[in-house]
Amino acid sequence: MRYLKYTLFFALxxxxxxxxxxxxxxxxxxxxxxxxxxxxxxxxxxAVINIYDxxxxxxxxxxxxxxxxxxxxxxxxxxSDNTRTKSSEGxxxxxxxxxxxxxxxxxxxxxxxYYNVVYRVNVVLENLDAAGSMAAKYEAEAKFLRAYAYFxxxxxxxxxxxxxxxxSPEDKAxxxxxxxxxxxxxxxxxxxxxxxxxxxxxxxYRASKTAAQTLLAKVHLNKGEYLEAQQLxxxxxxxxxxxxxxxxxxxxxxxxNDEVIFAIGYIGDSNEAQNxxxxxxxxxxRTSGVNYVTNDAKAALDAMGGDRTMYSYRNDVSQVTQNQVxxxxxxxxxxxxxxSTSSDPQRAGNDWIxxxxxxxLLLHVESILAGGASTTSAxxxxxxxxxxxxxxxxxxxxxxxxxxxxxxxxxxxLAFENHRLFDLMRMGEAQNVLSAFAISVGVGFTSSDLLLPxxxxxxxxxxxxxxxxxxx
Amino acid sequence: xxxxxxxxxxxxxxxxxxxxxCVSIGLLTSCEEEVxxxxxxxxxxxxxxxxxxxxxGVGLNDEWMTxxxxxxxxxxxxxxxxxxxxxxxxxxxxSNEYSGEGTFDVKLTATDKLGVSSxxxxxxxxxxxxxxxxxxxxxxxxxxxxxSLPDGTGDGRDSWRLSGAGVIQITSSPVYEGSQxxxxxxxxxxxxxxxxxxxxxxxxxLTYYYTMKTSPTGGNVTVWILPGEVSEFSQIDTDQAIASxxxxxxxxxxxxxxxxxxxSTGANDKVAILVTNELVESRVDSxxxxxx
Numbered sequence: 001m002r003y004l005k006y007t008l009f010f011a012l013x014x015x016x017x018x019x020x021x022x023x024x025x026x027x028x029x030x031x032x033x034x035x036x037x038x039x040x041x042x043x044x045x046x047a048v049i050n051i052y053d054x055x056x057x058x059x060x061x062x063x064x065x066x067x068x069x070x071x072x073x074x075x076x077x078x079x080s081d082n083t084r085t086k087s088s089e090g091x092x093x094x095x096x097x098x099x100x101x102x103x104x105x106x107x108x109x110x111x112x113x114y115y116n117v118v119y120r121v122n123v124v125l126e127n128l129d130a131a132g133s134m135a136a137k138y139e140a141e142a143k144f145l146r147a148y149a150y151f152x153x154x155x156x157x158x159x160x161x162x163x164x165x166x167x168s169p170e171d172k173a174x175x176x177x178x179x180x181x182x183x184x185x186x187x188x189x190x191x192x193x194x195x196x197x198x199x200x201x202x203x204x205y206r207a208s209k210t211a212a213q214t215l216l217a218k219v220h221l222n223k224g225e226y227l228e229a230q231q232l233x234x235x236x237x238x239x240x241x242x243x244x245x246x247x248x249x250x251x252x253x254x255x256x257n258d259e260v261i262f263a264i265g266y267i268g269d270s271n272e273a274q275n276x277x278x279x280x281x282x283x284x285x286r287t288s289g290v291n292y293v294t295n296d297a298k299a300a301l302d303a304m305g306g307d308r309t310m311y312s313y314r315n316d317v318s319q320v321t322q323n324q325v326x327x328x329x330x331x332x333x334x335x336x337x338x339x340s341t342s343s344d345p346q347r348a349g350n351d352w353i354x355x356x357x358x359x360x361l362l363l364h365v366e367s368i369l370a371g372g373a374s375t376t377s378a379x380x381x382x383x384x385x386x387x388x389x390x391x392x393x394x395x396x397x398x399x400x401x402x403x404x405x406x407x408x409x410x411x412x413x414l415a416f417e418n419h420r421l422f423d424l425m426r427m428g429e430a431q432n433v434l435s436a437f438a439i440s441v442g443v444g445f446t447s448s449d450l451l452l453p454x455x456x457x458x459x460x461x462x463x464x465x466x467x468x469x470x471x472x
Numbered sequence: 473x474x475x476x477x478x479x480x481x482x483x484x485x486x487x488x489x490x491x492x493x494c495v496s497i498g499l500l501t502s503c504e505e506e507v508x509x510x511x512x513x514x515x516x517x518x519x520x521x522x523x524x525x526x527x528x529g530v531g532l533n534d535e536w537m538t539x540x541x542x543x544x545x546x547x548x549x550x551x552x553x554x555x556x557x558x559x560x561x562x563x564x565x566x567s568n569e570y571s572g573e574g575t576f577d578v579k580l581t582a583t584d585k586l587g588v589s590s591x592x593x594x595x596x597x598x599x600x601x602x603x604x605x606x607x608x609x610x611x612x613x614x615x616x617x618x619x620s621l622p623d624g625t626g627d628g629r630d631s632w633r634l635s636g637a638g639v640i641q642i643t644s645s646p647v648y649e650g651s652q653x654x655x656x657x658x659x660x661x662x663x664x665x666x667x668x669x670x671x672x673x674x675x676x677x678l679t680y681y682y683t684m685k686t687s688p689t690g691g692n693v694t695v696w697i698l699p700g701e702v703s704e705f706s707q708i709d710t711d712q713a714i715a716s717x718x719x720x721x722x723x724x725x726x727x728x729x730x731x732x733x734x735x736s737t738g739a740n741d742k743v744a745i746l747v748t749n750e751l752v753e754s755r756v757d758s759x760x761x762x763x764x
Contacts, residue, residue: 227672230739367739368673372604373530377673379738403530428527431540435565446565447542470546 038127041134047124048138051145052206054117056264059273059347061286063105068113069264069352070276072418073291074106075156075452080420081437082297082411086282086289086322098438098449101456102472108455110156114149115163121146122166140198143191144207147215148354150191154184155222155422158451158469162187176462178454185219192216201241204260205351210236211262214355217363222426230367233360237383242357244390249311251356252327253338261355268330268342268349277330277341277348282318284331284345292316293323296437297415305412306391310336312415325416328352353417361387362410365401366427374402387413403427425450446471520548522582522592536601540567541578548582548590556596573598606674606763611666611745614759616642616654628652629664632747636705637663640747643755648681648728653757656693656749658685664747667701668761670737675764678735678745681728682719684754691752692718697735698744714743719754728757734764 038044057068074095077083084096094100124142128135153160162179195212213232220229245251245259266274278285293313301309316322330348332340341349361383368380376399385395410423424430431447438445448471459466523544529535543565553561555568556576575597583589612631613620620626628642640662643655656662682693696716702708715735747756
């Protein structure tokens with residue numbers, strides 16, 4: 001009896017102590033919070049889908065919304081020798097004249113959008129416990145998308161903040177400390193390695209093993225690791241899961257085809273639509289016409305495009321001295337046999353192709369070229385000629401692929417697909433090519449223009465701690 | 473009331489006097505300091521800093537002699553380049569065509585409008601890029617001779633062992649040359665395996681000699697070229713072989729037949745030679761490799 005008294009006493013103390021945490025701060029039961037929402041695999045999958053939604057960008061013309069991918073052509077294609085604005089107006093024209101300001105709203109929007117994508121990835125990674133048996137797949141999928149976001153950011157901005165977990169607004173040190181690009185590349189490679197081992201090839205609208213292999217091959221080429229890149233490209237070729245479309249037009253106008261490795265989907269006339277297609281046309285979008293084809297790109301396509309030329313650019317019927325991109329036309333073209341993807345061209349349904357098999361074949365050639373001036377390798381010629389033959393062109397005439405021939409082939413095959421600038425940078429020819437191009441169109445280019453400015457807003461928010469890229 | 477007014481007037485006059493005094497002092501002082509023109513200026517906290525990087529041209533002709541310079545200087549307005557070969561430039565980002573191979577000290581002087589300058593130099597070593605030649609890998613104990621390793625040791629088969637496979641035997645007769653050759657008994661349970669370091673995407677030819685007993689018929693001695701490297705016999709997948717040759721010449725158990733086995737390395741910087749046999753006792757001797 002005496003012991004029972006003590007026992008009860010201690011039990012009471014134990015009860016009181018165990019109450020403390022949850023008792024005074026009970027988890028809310030009638031509202032959803034980020035801390036208690038993720039409890040089932042389906043809910044985690046919704047967070048995975050949310051990452052794609054972030055890349056897709058918000059259908060809007062408002063620059064306060066994260067427009068993400070829908071603005072990418074400004075930062076990439078319009079800074080290359082491929083495209084320009086039609087009328088050199090506004091901040092959109094800063095790109096073609098290599099006079100981008102740190103206050104440029106398009107740059108700031110893209111930066112913010114892709115860090116938002118990184119945030120969405122980190123939310124998934126922190127809630128994998130709720131995903132049960134799907135945890136490995138969702139982890140692989142999220143990490144592929146984080147690698148994709150960081151690979152774009154690091155190539156556009158250089159050294160950038162490395163955020164690999166969900167951070168609070170108070171964590172200024174993480175949000176505004178620029179980390180050496182080599183460390184960013186380490187995260188990208190580690191994420192892609194996880195992605196390759198955890199993914200299959202079930203959909204081209206979701207992350208896949210091949211998409212991760214392709215991206216990793218490109219990362220290795222950026223770092224001059226040619227053998228690793230070649231092995232990845234060859235394992236994609238040998239897998240036989242992808243093939244070139246017989247007709248170049250079908251790559252863009254027969255969506256979900258076998259050539260597409262990874263695409264971001266859009267649905268016409270809905271909130272999941274895109275408006276970049278309309279912006280590229282005269283008096284269809286809100287702008288006066290952006291991503292118009294330069295004479296330099298037109299000349300390259302005329303000389304080397306083969307069957308690809310007519311589906312790459314077309315004459316602007318309302319202004320015949322100008323040429324428009326013919327990939328991703330939203331409102332159809334009866335002459336080219338293209339139908340519209342929506343009734344409202346500003347809400348277009350054309351998907352954006354991020355990676356396709358033709359890219360892999362040309363990366364294969366690049367990996368065998370291995371930074372040299374030319375190659376006669378049979379494997380390289382085989383990949384190279386597949387691309388040429390599909391375009392209705394004969395095999396490489398002399399059996400030697402030079403670096404210039406490879407750069408030209410990539411330019412006309414992948415024109416206006418946001419590859420050109422990155423290709424020139426990766427192959428070490430950006431300064432030569434863009435300096436000459438800038439002189440020919442009467443603008444000033446210096447090598448510091450290859451990196452965009454860190455958005456001034458970020459520097460302001462950092463209290464001035466964040467440094468700017470040189471030349472801005 | 474009037475008194476008060478007077479007081480106020482007096483106050484005003486007094487204040488004016490003080491003000492006048494202050495102003496004149498101020499004038500005097502400012503006059504004095506006008507002697508020193510830098511007064512009021514602040515130190516330039518960001519003086520010029522010169523920096524650049526150089527990129528060699530790539531192409532089929534003489535592009536290798538042209539270097540493009542990327543200017544990474546900050547806080548400067550004027551630039552003077554000395555390319556180390558007598559040429560110079562004042563462009564922001566010039567390129568220079570050198571006359572040939574050599575070592576050059578490139579100097580960039582970056583100056584601002586205050587006349588402050590900074591200099592950065594870098595030595596560039598210009599070498600004409602050779603057409604990349606394939607590595608010729610050594611094949612150790614290629615003729616299965618005793619003491620033929622680089623350090624003078626070895627039993628003729630030390631370089632050919634692989635865990636999980638029986639080690640080859642050594643024969644002294646018949647041999648193709650020297651005093652020993654590799655012997656594969658009819659049981660077919662032996663394997664010779666050696667990894668070679670090669671240049672990717674290059675063509676090679678492996679040359680070797682073999683002979684087989686005349687009976688039983690239907691056997692073979694096969695040399696495989698396999699991609700990569702394994703540590704266990706069980707990891708070998710001969711379906712992945714880059715090249716192979718199955719020797720079936722049983723016409724003489726004394727005379728060796730020569731085989732040239734060409735192969736292309738593809739996306740591999742390592743390949744392995746594997747030799748196995750089936751059914752009939754076989755011998756292999758004198759391996760060598762050439763790049764095509």
